[in-house]
Amino acid sequence: MRWTTASHLLTLCFSLATSTQAGRSDDISAQVGHHVVFSYPGLNPPTHLFDLIKQGKVGGIILFGENVADNISTIISDFQDAYKQSSTYVGSPLLIMTDQEGGIVRRLPGGPVQSAKQVGQSSNPRASATQSGKDAASALRNYQVNTNLAPVLGVYREAGDFLDNYGRSYGNTSALVATCGPAFISAQQAAGIIATAKHFPGLGAAGKTENTDEVPVTIDLTLDEIRAVDEIPYTKAIPAGVDMVMNSWALYPALDAKYPSGLSKAWIQDELRGRLGFQGVTITDAIEAGALHAFGDDAARGVLASQAGMDIILASARNVTQGEAVVTALVSALQDGSLSQESFSEATDRILALRKKITV
Ligand SMILES: *[C@@H]1O[C@H](CO)[C@@H](O)[C@H](O)[C@H]1NC(C)=O
Numbered sequence: 001m002r003w004t005t006a007s008h009l010l011t012l013c014f015s016l017a018t019s020t021q022a023g024r025s026d027d028i029s030a031q032v033g034h035h036v037v038f039s040y041p042g043l044n045p046p047t048h049l050f051d052l053i054k055q056g057k058v059g060g061i062i063l064f065g066e067n068v069a070d071n072i073s074t075i076i077s078d079f080q081d082a083y084k085q086s087s088t089y090v091g092s093p094l095l096i097m098t099d100q101e102g103g104i105v106r107r108l109p110g111g112p113v114q115s116a117k118q119v120g121q122s123s124n125p126r127a128s129a130t131q132s133g134k135d136a137a138s139a140l141r142n143y144q145v146n147t148n149l150a151p152v153l154g155v156y157r158e159a160g161d162f163l164d165n166y167g168r169s170y171g172n173t174s175a176l177v178a179t180c181g182p183a184f185i186s187a188q189q190a191a192g193i194i195a196t197a198k199h200f201p202g203l204g205a206a207g208k209t210e211n212t213d214e215v216p217v218t219i220d221l222t223l224d225e226i227r228a229v230d231e232i233p234y235t236k237a238i239p240a241g242v243d244m245v246m247n248s249w250a251l252y253p254a255l256d257a258k259y260p261s262g263l264s265k266a267w268i269q270d271e272l273r274g275r276l277g278f279q280g281v282t283i284t285d286a287i288e289a290g291a292l293h294a295f296g297d298d299a300a301r302g303v304l305a306s307q308a309g310m311d312i313i314l315a316s317a318r319n320v321t322q323g324e325a326v327v328t329a330l331v332s333a334l335q336d337g338s339l340s341q342e343s344f345s346e347a348t349d350r351i352l353a354l355r356k357k358i359t360v
């Protein structure tokens, strides 16, 4: 179903209510809202976030450890209720997401207890990855979290490097990662939780201190090596039906010497969608990442990412104003034509199709 069809009723409501410019811009912001994931600080979500949900400006919320106490399920129900009561409700829940990779990277109580590295080193990696996917799904379901920003599909290169340091990579061969990643994805998605393969085309060659959250990172591999090693797990995860792909904020000059993968048409459109055939939803890594300091403020980065083909922008600075700034910038970019309405609406269709699958 096309967004233009999906939004028909909404448009009608707005045109009945008002035929002013304000009415049209509310309609655009309700579309843009689906594309922006918000975050907030601490254990008490601000009232303003609930107001924005009711206005349809929020597509989802990412949770961090600092947001999680015993009452997180109640808080998530409150988010979903606020959205259901809103005139912008499209009939499916907000995306509620977190990083539940396994091992030490877990934001919610519960599994997977094993890190990706432990899964890869186990006697039966495929079975362990399947169990981890099931465990992640049950932890998320317990708290009504419907989306996992996992698994990591990076193929690490050196002991103790960026991914290996915290046991986040299944292993140092693409065969092992391509066995474990899809097993995790299939098990978790079969249990009704959206999975995200990250960070395309891979952070396996990043050195220990090369953290895109903090600094610009260049991964200077040849295209042949990226395709022969780092992309192999994606060639298995995509046919396995992975729902989302998160692009990395590293720069890979082999295909694009200017824009990091998540801001790069070449990586998103030509390589991920074109060559590898991914038809699902793309999501950015943290839009506030230090890797992007050369690309303007968070709002400008959100526009660049959307122009390049990222469907969802992750405003994860635990600051509601940040998400609002991204929404405002995307509305302006659609209004002044710098962002293509046609491709943006195709992205909206993908996001709404994904949200229809949610059972949590
Ligand atoms: C949730 O629980 C925590 C810890 O008990 C508490 O500090 C916080 O105020 C609660 N938040 C809400 C919104 O009830």
Ligand SMILES: *[C@@H]1O[C@H](CO)[C@@H](O)[C@H](O)[C@H]1NC(C)=O
Pocket (backbone or CB within 6 Å): 157, 172, 173
């Ligand atoms: C992977 O790591 C093992 C053990 O540390 C090492 O023996 C092997 O050569 C590595 N393989 C590759 C492809 O780097």
Ligand SMILES: *[C@@H]1O[C@H](CO)[C@@H](O)[C@H](O)[C@H]1NC(C)=O
Pocket (backbone or CB within 6 Å): 298, 299, 317, 319, 320, 321, 322, 325
């Ligand atoms: C929140 O985000 C806005 C917009 O990106 C920024 O201007 C502001 O400084 C941020 N506030 C905090 C406390 O980080």
